[in-house]
Amino acid sequence: MVYYLPKTAEVLDIKDSAKGIKTFVLKIENLGSFPGQFVNLWIGGLDEKPFSIAKDTGSELHLTIAQVGEFTKALFQMKKGDKVGIRGPFGRSFSICENKNIVLVGGGFGTAPLHFLAEEHIKKGSRVKMLIGARSADLVVFEDECRASGIETLISTNDGSKGTQGFITQVLEQVIQDEKVDMIQTCGPELMMKAIAEMAQKKNIACELSVERYMKCGFGVCGQCVLNGKRMCIDGPTVTAEFALNQKEFGVFTRDAEGRRKDF
Numbered sequence: 001m002v003y004y005l006p007k008t009a010e011v012l013d014i015k016d017s018a019k020g021i022k023t024f025v026l027k028i029e030n031l032g033s034f035p036g037q038f039v040n041l042w043i044g045g046l047d048e049k050p051f052s053i054a055k056d057t058g059s060e061l062h063l064t065i066a067q068v069g070e071f072t073k074a075l076f077q078m079k080k081g082d083k084v085g086i087r088g089p090f091g092r093s094f095s096i097c098e099n100k101n102i103v104l105v106g107g108g109f110g111t112a113p114l115h116f117l118a119e120e121h122i123k124k125g126s127r128v129k130m131l132i133g134a135r136s137a138d139l140v141v142f143e144d145e146c147r148a149s150g151i152e153t154l155i156s157t158n159d160g161s162k163g164t165q166g167f168i169t170q171v172l173e174q175v176i177q178d179e180k181v182d183m184i185q186t187c188g189p190e191l192m193m194k195a196i197a198e199m200a201q202k203k204n205i206a207c208e209l210s211v212e213r214y215m216k217c218g219f220g221v222c223g224q225c226v227l228n229g230k231r232m233c234i235d236g237p238t239v240t241a242e243f244a245l246n247q248k249e250f251g252v253f254t255r256d257a258e259g260r261r262k263d264f
């Protein structure tokens with residue numbers, strides 16, 4: 001079900017996922033979310049922010065979160081038993097494909113929703129390859145979970161401390177040269193996703209990506225999250241490569257909380 005008002009959720013567990021990245025396990029029933037959707041997490045008296053759903057078991061919600069500013073710093077100080085508010089799930093999810101050859105590409109903590117997505121594809125008989133890119137080995141997330149699910153997982157790091165040295169787009173280029181891929185789905189830095197969308201379009205491969213814009217309400221009312229007039233909280237965050245590449249703002253600029261332009 002969709003919670004439009006914050007639903008109180010207890011913090012059941014907090015796990016280290018990588019350097020500066022933790023997975024918060026929250027008790028919340030019957031969210032019924034799909035991979036690619038997000039929730040708004042509310043800390044009373046502070047603020048509310050959007051996070052991708054990393055796992056939804058029906059009684060537990062997992063969010064994998066990087067510490068970047070004031071809100072996530074407060075979150076990282078929480079302990080088991082503390083309470084937060086959850087609204088959602090909101091937004092469009094990734095497509096789940098039946099009997100297809102799928103490549104998922106995650107950049108940094110953008111990998112958060114992709115293991116959940118991989119498991120849903122596998123349930124439908126699809127084959128999944130996971131490509132994870134990070135700046136360095138200590139920032140790689142979800143490698144263990146993917147390998148434990150039997151998913152072939154390729155890693156790249158900018159500094160070469162794990163996997164192939166360089167960008168994950170180079171690994172993807174090789175993969176789509178070597179095998180027939182039916183669908184590429186990606187989540188991560190916008191410039192990485194733009195490069196992937198262009199590669200997919202050139203090769204005529206279906207492609208979906210997750211566009212982040214500054215979000216407030218999460219369900220289409222405030223207009224904060226627009227990308228060329230389309231509200232990414234309801235028309236996204238998952239969009240097709242074709243849609244993204246047709247938006248002039250995609251890969252060029254985003255906006256901050258006050259609506260000021262921020263170039264990538």
Ligand SMILES: Cc1cc2nc3c(=O)[nH]c(=O)nc-3n(C[C@H](O)[C@H](O)[C@H](O)COP(=O)(O)OP(=O)(O)OC[C@H]3O[C@@H](n4cnc5c(N)ncnc54)[C@H](O)[C@@H]3O)c2cc1C
Binds near residue numbers: 038050051053212
């Ligand atoms: C659909 C969606 C899914 C996301 N999923 C994840 C996730 O799974 N894990 C994760 O670590 N982060 C995720 N984010 C980003 C996360 O919301 C921000 O990083 C977080 O709010 C930062 O808050 P802060 O106060 O710690 O940092 P701040 O210093 O306030 O912000 C740092 C940067 O985070 C971004 N940000 C801040 N507030 C928002 C907001 N309300 N909406 C969108 N972006 C914001 C801006 O780019 C900002 O420059 C997601 C964002 C969106 C839109």
Ligand code: FES
Binds near residue numbers: 215216221222225232
């Ligand atoms: S966040 Fe309010 S319209 Fe999208």
